[in-house]
Amino acid sequence: MEYETCQGESSHxxxxxxxxxxxxxxxxxxxxxxxxxxxxxxxxxxxxxxxxRDMQDYExxxxxxxxxxxxxxxxxxxxxxxxxxxxxxxxxxxxxxxRKDHFEVVEKTNGKLKLFKSLHGKEFLKLVKxxxxxxxxxxxxxxxxxxxxxxxxxxxxxxxxxRKMVEYGVLEGGVARTxxxxxxxxxxxxxxxxxPIIQDFLRRADRAAKxxxxxxxxxxxxxxxxxxxxxxxxxxxxYRKGKFVESEDFLQDMxxxxxxxxxxxxxxxxxxVIPNVMAVFGKLEYGVLAGFHxxxxxIMKGSDHRQDINFAKMAGQYxxxxxxxxxxxxxxxxxIKHLYKELGIGTINYHxxxxxxxxxxxxIDYVVKSDYYMSALLPARKTFVQLSCTNKKQVGxxxxxxxxxxxx
Numbered sequence: 182m183e184y185e186t187c188q189g190e191s192s193h194x195x196x197x198x199x200x201x202x203x204x205x206x207x208x209x210x211x212x213x214x215x216x217x218x219x220x221x222x223x224x225x226x227x228x229x230x231x232x233x234r235d236m237q238d239y240e241x242x243x244x245x246x247x248x249x250x251x252x253x254x255x256x257x258x259x260x261x262x263x264x265x266x267x268x269x270x271x272x273x274x275x276x277x278x279x280r281k282d283h284f285e286v287v288e289k290t291n292g293k294l295k296l297f298k299s300l301h302g303k304e305f306l307k308l309v310k311x312x313x314x315x316x317x318x319x320x321x322x323x324x325x326x327x328x329x330x331x332x333x334x335x336x337x338x339x340x341x342x343x344r345k346m347v348e349y350g351v352l353e354g355g356v357a358r359t360x361x362x363x364x365x366x367x368x369x370x371x372x373x374x375x376x377p378i379i380q381d382f383l384r385r386a387d388r389a390a391k392x393x394x395x396x397x398x399x400x401x402x403x404x405x406x407x408x409x410x411x412x413x414x415x416x417x418x419x420y421r422k423g424k425f426v427e428s429e430d431f432l433q434d435m436x437x438x439x440x441x442x443x444x445x446x447x448x449x450x451x452x453x454v455i456p457n458v459m460a461v462f463g464k465l466e467y468g469v470l471a472g473f474h475x476x477x478x479x480i481m482k483g484s485d486h487r488q489d490i491n492f493a494k495m496a497g498q499y500x501x502x503x504x505x506x507x508x509x510x511x512x513x514x515x516x517i518k519h520l521y522k523e524l525g526i527g528t529i530n531y532h533x534x535x536x537x538x539x540x541x542x543x544x545i546d547y548v549v550k551s552d553y554y555m556s557a558l559l560p561a562r563k564t565f566v567q568l569s570c571t572n573k574k575q576v577g578x579x580x581x582x583x584x585x586x587x588x589x
Contacts, residue, residue, distance in 0.1 A: 187494070189501030191417075191512040259470055262314045266469060270328040270553070272308055275301045276367055277328075277374035284363040286356055294356040302363070309336060310347040322469060325557040327382060331373040339366050386556040393549035393565045397462050398541055400567060401480070404459050405531050410483030411459070413526045413540060414493040415514035418445075418500045419474035424508060431558065438465065438473045442566065445504050449479070450570050454499045455492045457482040461568040466552045467559075475566070476548045478526075489515045489527045 276283065283302035287295045298306070317323050317333055324330035336343060342362055345352055352359040373379070404411055425434050442465070448454050449461060463477035479496060486492065490513065497511030518527055525539030555564055 187498055187501075189507070189510055190494070190497060191419075191510050258314075262316055263468070263470055265308070265311065265314060265317075266323065266326070266329055268304075268308055269332040270326055272301060272304045273328040273332045273370060273374070276305065276370050277331075282364050283367050284360045286360050296351060296356050296359055302367070305367075306347060308332070309343050320469065322554065322558070326553040327374070327379050327557075328553070331370060334373065335366060335369050338369065342366070382556065383553075386551045386553060389556070390549050390551045393464065394545055396565065396567060397478070397545045397549055400460050400462050400569075401541060401545075404480050405537075408459065408482055408484065409531045411529050412481040412483040412486050412489050412492070413529055413544075414477075414479040414481065414489055414496065415526045415544065416477050416479065416493050416496050417474060417512040417514065418477060418497065419510050419512075420472060420505065421508055421510055422471070425472035435473065435559065435562075441504050441509075442475065445500055446566070446568050448499065448503070449496075450568060455479070455481065455495050457485050458570045460570060461566070463548055463566050464552070465555070465564040465566065467555045469554070477566075478544065478548060483528050483530075487528060489518075 279299075279301060281299065283299040283305070285297040287297045289295050313333070313336075324333055339362075342352060343366070346359070346363070352362055420438075445454070446461065449458055452458070459480045459482060461477060461479050463475050465473060465475055467473055477496075479493075481489075481492065493513045493515040497513055500511055501507065501509045515526055518524060521539075521543075523535070523539040523543050525536055525542070525544040529536045529540060531537065549565070552564070555562075
């Protein structure tokens with residue numbers, strides 16, 4: 182039977198990476214007066230003789246796709262914008278982590294000089310060629326991601342040379358001068374990323390992600406120690422389009438979101454949302470165009486239930502109608518599980534190594550990944566959520582001995 186979406190259910194997953202056919206314009210951000218947060222922090226640190234300081238700032242929104250009959254999906258323009266931010270982060274991170282030159286002079290067999298570009302060099306120029314959206318300068322939150330902020334700062338500084346580069350493929354003065362200029366641009370990127378305050382921020386964000394993965398893995402191991410078969414649900418819970426745009430009180434909005442999650446978690450634990458839930462874990466994130474959203478994993482007793490798609494839908498509908506009173510939206514990842522290359526949701530037996538590895542690998546990694554926007558906007562705030570719904574008095578494992586050696 183064909184799956185039917187309900188009111189409040191998104192037709193596309195949150196944070197989906199879109200395949201964009203970009204335009205050829207190379208517009209640069211007009212927001213030249215913007216000062217990256219790390220420079221403000223460094224000035225404060227010098228003025229007050231401080232070595233470290235928690236980062237704070239505004240707010241904004243993430244990749245949104247949460248329609249009902251009256252709502253539209255994120256526009257094509259919005260998809261391009263969010264894809265631009267993700268690609269900027271990936272390219273700048275790759276450049277800053279590398280130690281080699283990204284542009285070199287290569288002599289051809291006929292004696293002529295040729296410009297050689299590394300993979301990161303090519304991707305950087307592609308990104309520049311596609312250009313910046315006006316919102317890169319209009320939304321303060323955009324540059325709270327340090328990698329995105331570095332990209333915009335460096336491309337503004339070198340905008341004349343970069344514009345010529347993407348237009349002609351080589352700068353005035355020939356290949357040798359092009360290599361010199363472009364490698365200087367790359368060194369500027371590395372210098373910005375190597376600032377102590379940036380490195381400290383990134384270490385803390387990535388260390389928090391590592392801690393979250395250890396906790397999530399422990400939760401899965403505990404569930405498998407009690408049950409040989411699990412039913413794993415992946416649900417994203419968010420809000421309607423524009424819910425938190427241009428918020429005047431970011432912290433207050435965040436507390437409202439957390440309060441609604443407390444309501445949801447209490448209902449899950451009491452069995453009012455779906456039955457026989459063993460555990461829940463996930464993380465609160467924040468995106469540039471859609472705001473707050475939770476990536477959740479719900480683990481049920483697999484020997485008692487099979488209909489993972491319906492149970493995931495029930496959880497999303499409860500969030501939409503009962504908790505947020507129609508203000509929420511959700512995406513049911515289980516309904517597109519046939520599209521995943523590595524399946525780590527649905528029914529999973531303890532001896533199905535590929536599925537268990539996918540659950541502990543790609544599923545967990547995605548849920549607990551570093552969110553640099555959240556880390557900058559809410560430093561030192563708890564974003565990982567976990568919930569145990571099993572009876573702690575129960576000791577040991579019921580049923581026949583397992584035929585396979587359990588690794589949990």
